[in-house]
Amino acid sequence: MKTKPLRVALLGFGTVGSSVARILCERPELGDRLQLTHIFNRGVARKRADWVPTSVAWTDDIDVVFGAKPDVVVEVVGGVDPAGGWVRRALEQGAAVVTANKMLLAAHGPELLRLAVTNKTQLRFEAAVAGGVPLIHGVREGLAGDRLLRVAGILNGTSNFVLSTMAASSREMADVLAEAQRLGYAEADPSADVDGHDAGAKVVVLAGIAFGRHLRLADVPKRSIRPISAADFRYASRLGCTIRQIAMVDARGDGFNARVGPALVPSGSNFGLNMGANNVITIAGHYGGENSFSGAGAGGPATAVAVVSDLVSLTGRIHDQGEEWLPAKIVPPPPRPYYLRFVVRDRPGILASIAQLLAAQDINLDAVLQEPGYPKDALAFVITVEACEEAPLLAALREIESADFHAEPPLALPMLLGGE
Numbered sequence: 001m002k003t004k005p006l007r008v009a010l011l012g013f014g015t016v017g018s019s020v021a022r023i024l025c026e027r028p029e030l031g032d033r034l035q036l037t038h039i040f041n042r043g044v045a046r047k048r049a050d051w052v053p054t055s056v057a058w059t060d061d062i063d064v065v066f067g068a069k070p071d072v073v074v075e076v077v078g079g080v081d082p083a084g085g086w087v088r089r090a091l092e093q094g095a096a097v098v099t100a101n102k103m104l105l106a107a108h109g110p111e112l113l114r115l116a117v118t119n120k121t122q123l124r125f126e127a128a129v130a131g132g133v134p135l136i137h138g139v140r141e142g143l144a145g146d147r148l149l150r151v152a153g154i155l156n157g158t159s160n161f162v163l164s165t166m167a168a169s170s171r172e173m174a175d176v177l178a179e180a181q182r183l184g185y186a187e188a189d190p191s192a193d194v195d196g197h198d199a200g201a202k203v204v205v206l207a208g209i210a211f212g213r214h215l216r217l218a219d220v221p222k223r224s225i226r227p228i229s230a231a232d233f234r235y236a237s238r239l240g241c242t243i244r245q246i247a248m249v250d251a252r253g254d255g256f257n258a259r260v261g262p263a264l265v266p267s268g269s270n271f272g273l274n275m276g277a278n279n280v281i282t283i284a285g286h287y288g289g290e291n292s293f294s295g296a297g298a299g300g301p302a303t304a305v306a307v308v309s310d311l312v313s314l315t316g317r318i319h320d321q322g323e324e325w326l327p328a329k330i331v332p333p334p335p336r337p338y339y340l341r342f343v344v345r346d347r348p349g350i351l352a353s354i355a356q357l358l359a360a361q362d363i364n365l366d367a368v369l370q371e372p373g374y375p376k377d378a379l380a381f382v383i384t385v386e387a388c389e390e391a392p393l394l395a396a397l398r399e400i401e402s403a404d405f406h407a408e409p410p411l412a413l414p415m416l417l418g419g420e
């Protein structure tokens with residue numbers, strides 16, 4: 001049965017809000033479920049974007065938004081006031097609310113969730129913790145069958161950038177923090193990040209999701225990463241460890257313990273390997289053991305994906321094609337760089353002939369690697385090639401394979417370097 005699309009009003013057209021609007025405008029296949037009707041922002045005239053359809057009303061009058069009785073209000077303004085008042089008003093008039101606002105949820109989550117229930121509507125907030133990582137859906141739905149014991153994670157990208165850069169470069173905190181500020185990873189006043197307030201608010205939201213319990217922000221002790229020095233990393237490394245800002249909640253008996261602060265973690269663990277501004281979260285369950293989630297914890301497009309996923313889930317029709325699996329058309333893989341390993345009976349001109357056959361297919365060499373010490377009759381070397389289509393690569397390899405210098409058949413492996 002065809003239902004009408006949900007009418008969506010967007011409050012806030014900043015980093016996240018403009019990315020939410022982009023996705024809604026660029027994915028016409030969502031149009032039969034979600035219709036963007038209003039964009040609200042103070043001083044809205046300077047915000048107007050020509051890629052937004054003319055059917056969308058731009059306004060800086062919040063009463064215009066509520067007067068239009070939207071089905072869903074997306075709150076991506078941020079802060080507790082006035083955003084909190086608008087979220088209450090939306091829920092009271094029966095609209096569902098999707099928000100990315102961890103500060104509002106940490107301060108008023110229980111009251112707002114009750115308000116949603118009283119008004120027979122919904123409050124969703126996938127984007128409020130770990131940005132684009134589908135953590136809340138993963139915990140609420142994917143791990144609903146377990147009795148959860150602990151949630152621990154790197155939830156603040158700025159602190160992780162600072163600590164992972166210190167670990168990799170042996171530099172001191174002040175120097176790295178200044179670089180993070182230059183690169184836009186850290187605010188001019190970095191205390192929300194490095195002193196643990198941002199991760200603390202996220203832990204409050206996570207405790208609600210994982211354990212159905214409300215911790216007050218004041219119940220979460222926060223220790224700053226500021227005292228960590230290059231010497232701490234040297235000592236940690238002698239213990240097989242490194243240092244990260246970890247936010248965690250443990251269920252103990254009938255109580256809970258939450259905290260945020262720097263901690264030693266094994267260098268080879270998910271936490272120890274987590275670099276830059278990435279987020280990683282591990283959930284421990286009584287039955288299922290540990291599960292980890294990782295990805296972009298911030299950024300407009302990634303966070304907007306979480307917001308739009310909440311919108312889609314409100315429509316109750318998550319799958320693009322309903323529950324039907326339509327036959328798929330099979331296409332070749334996208335262009336990729338490849339690793340080509342040869343084992344040859346050595347003689348002059350082999351490299352040149354391989355390079356020529358690759359060039360004949362318009363494939364560019366990237367690097368040639370040859371370690372010393374192989375016997376002349378089984379000399380192993382590697383060529384990496386720049387991203388190319390698979391078909392010409394296979395054609396070149398067929399030609400190359402027919403040569404008489406091979407001691408073993410060549411091996412071709414795609415290089416999955418991220419960003420494919």
Ligand SMILES: NC(=O)c1ccc[n+]([C@@H]2O[C@H](COP(=O)([O-])OP(=O)(O)OC[C@H]3O[C@@H](n4cnc5c(N)ncnc54)[C@H](OP(=O)(O)O)[C@@H]3O)[C@@H](O)[C@H]2O)c1
Pocket residue numbers: 011012013014015016017040041042043075076077078079082100101102103127128131297298299300303
């Ligand atoms: N950015 C991220 O990566 C990220 C990740 C996860 C969650 N979040 C959350 O998402 C929310 C939005 O963050 P953001 O980064 O998109 O912030 P942002 O870029 O500052 O956008 C906020 C928008 O709301 C508008 N606004 C602020 N106060 C207003 C008011 N009183 N009346 C009308 N409009 C107002 C701002 O207008 P002006 O242009 O006039 O300031 C701006 O366009 C926050 O709760 C944040 O914690 C953000």
